[in-house]
Amino acid sequence: MAEVIRLQKYSFAYPGASRYVLRDIDLSIRAGECHCLGGSTGSGKTSLALALKGLLPDGETNGVISRFLPGGDGAGGLGIVLQNPETQILRRSVGAETAFGLENLCVLPAEMPGKVRSALDQAGLDKSFEGETGKLSMGEKYRLILAGQLVMGPALLIIDEPAAQLDPAGLENLLEIIRRLKVAGTALLLLENRPGPLQAAIDHYWHLNDTGQLLTGPLARPASNLEASPPRLPASTLPPEDNVIDVLGMTIGGAEGLAVWSDVSFAVPPGQRVVLTGSNGSGKTTMLRCLTGFLQPDNGTLKVFGAKPQARELRGRVGCLYQNPQKQLFETTVFDEVAFPLRRLRENRRELAARVTETLVLCGIENLAPMSPHTLSFGQKHLVALASVLVIAPQLLLLDDPFAGLDPKTAEKMLRLLTKINVQQDTTIVLATHEPKNLSCWADQTLTITGGNVVSH
């Protein structure tokens, strides 16, 4: 099969960076082949994909990339499906979204509908052109993004971390698409550490090590302690008291009049560790917003600390960490960020400094105190955001998918931290997640949401 792309001793360093992110890469991809590239977080997988497409900024480059694509010597004929589906859908209708690439290539409008329909069929998305992109499920959005690439007829298609976006059924779907593309002569490069069912289509494995070099074979993954059952720590020794959370017959309506939660009842005593689990869209975030008083249920009663929850009253007693908590960071140093809630509670300076330092030590980030949050890694920003919530020693801690996007080491660190504060400070914890299997031994109570109802076990 003909070669599609070749890298020879290719190296790249970002402008201003002190080290090469890609070093002496030798890689050849042929038509009809499917390659899988793994590597730990920050190893340069996405950078390599951008290099192949010619989208890297002007940095220091060595070596050669030779493209044998229909678009000539340019980067045409190469498609990339990036990590975040939400920021890749740029138009409101299915037809316009799929045709976006054709518009950029100045394809005649009369030719577009036929190509778009063909691409949608290839991606297995049976929607009308006028269908609204905002109303698609995550799996459908992913197929739409694929169609948006396939419509341009790429000779090489790069897919960045598909397993992070798709469930097993979605991956099976993707496997079928990949098989068809291979038969049609399209080359594929998957950037993925856990290909799952896609393994059946992969011809070659590679991985990038921490120095940016490309090695053959998949990345050897260290056993994640998060996947094994964490040691069961002593349960809370508090005598029974009034519940922290009391929910009785609660119903919350969602879009188009459908109930998100229907006649739900449960209670959370003080010091308990609760895991709230359910699929995407089942209402986990909605429940957390009700507990903080930002959303009112349509029916039933909801009490937090014995009263109807009101955000103003819960300040200082409830800590909440929403998804991607680092987006809340705004101060110029980590110390100021963690000190922010204490300043609002009018703590005196000496005590404030002591409590902030204590919290930073608890989270294992005391060395980051003078640094700007902007300069930190994703995992470090996560811990800073958590520290800024823990510093007030909340009685109730609500966490929405706190491990999303974290590497196993940081996720384990976070879980141990949560366990510690639960035991030492009797903090009640409600943790919402869509991956409960790692936490079944950790939780005192698991609330599973299915079809608007809750099952407690």
Added chain:
Amino acid sequence: MFLIDSKNQQKDYQIRKASKVSLSRYGRSTVWVWFVVALVLSFFAFGAKTPVALTWLSGGDIVLFAVHRPGHRFIRRMFKVVCWQVGLIVTLYCLRFGVAEGLLSGLTTSWQLCLAFLPGAIFIETVPEHLITRMLTDVMPSRSAFVLATCLNFIPMVLAEAKSIYEGQVLRGARILPKDLANPGNWAEMLNCLVVPMMIHSMKLAQEIALAAKARDFGKKRGRTAWPGESDS
């Protein structure tokens, strides 16, 4: 070969429909016609000094109103605006020229002013958003049109993110609840806790969107063609 299943027929219909430019009530050409009508009516309002001319223009506005039928919300909003403008201008004229002369001059001038902005207000209230965007992208440079359309499309995501940041900051103790913001001393808090994180988020979003667009060869060629479908820009 002679049996074409209904799904294929549906797909063919969609392809044919998207290839045509439908001249419905709010088709692309119609939107331009209504835009020009609104512009002409506004333009003539500046020159209309006599009650006869103003009456004719008012008739034109009434026709525009009857055809487009903006809702109650628009009527309420315009009523407030008109009352405010009329009240202010008439008061200023009366103070300047006395009640007898000032009242008539003030009312005539207010009438003129209202006729100048009403046609435009009716137009943007009643024409669907995606068609106005389409209209703008017909005349704007393709890059600016893309930027405008994309940023407007991402408003729901930006707002959802803002809500999430806002709620998290409130629970951290930020004084940015509506009652807190009645005190201007807390406006700095809002800017620091809400606006700064949102600016950081929007820079990241801009980076990701730009990458996604370039991944599909946006900017590779000078100019772009346009999807012929009715909806969306």
Added chain:
Amino acid sequence: MRRMPLKESLFLGFCAVFILVFRAIFRLHLHIPGHAMFFTVFFLFIARASVNRLPAATFTGMLAGLGALVLGIGKAGPILFAKFMLPGLVIDLCALLIPGLFQSTIFCLVVAALAGSTKFLDTWVMDWLIGMDRKVMLQHALFESGTAMLFGLVAGLFVVPVFRKLRSHGIIPGKSGIPDSSQSVQPENQSTSKEKQG
């Protein structure tokens, strides 16, 4: 002049969106005439500070005007664009003439007041086209723009502290005009683990 990168254009677009969104939200809650100028001036300042190019604020104003047209925000008419573009033009010109504008509170206040005062010009021109009496024209323009100028001035007060925070987060370029950290152009160092669905 080098073409503005797409990322910067999109960021300016989001600044324009913030102008419109905050105007709409706070109109519902505050009901104070002229308060919209606070957000207009503030975000135009931030746009110009973040994207250090001559027409950044004017471009943002243009997008805000067009966005207002699309979304049906505010009174419509020929002056809709001027409402947003004129303050942007003032800020762009002052940023060109005053190096270090965004690090000086005094200069920011002066420029913000000037930008806020463009509302006077909008109203005055509109009234002049109508043929209003001169004295009434002046009084009307002053009345309409009085609170707007004040709110514009208040916005100027907040520019410098916010500018410092955005700079420490790498949003605003360093002294050399290049972003403070190359991290701002690197893919985020994380694996994305989002909710999954078929």
